[in-house]
Amino acid sequence: MNKALNIRKKQAAAGGLKPIHVTPNTYESIWGFKPSDEAHSGLAIELVSPKRRRTVVISDERRAALTVTLAAARAAKAVRLAA
16 A cells, blocks of 8 residues: 555655645655646546445435335334333
């Protein structure tokens, strides 16, 4: 993992990101960038490697069924807690 973090550190420096806190031995660093600069923003997103969120399209019928199931589960939990 240290090799990957060291490579990211070198890429950030080469891309023009501003070093705020960079430690030589632990490979932890904080870099600043201009959000208005598309190159800086793109590089920062690329270096962080965020995971994409999975989105699911739910039909109206399925949403209604899930609403009923959730309401029943909440009611059962309320009964358990009240007893």
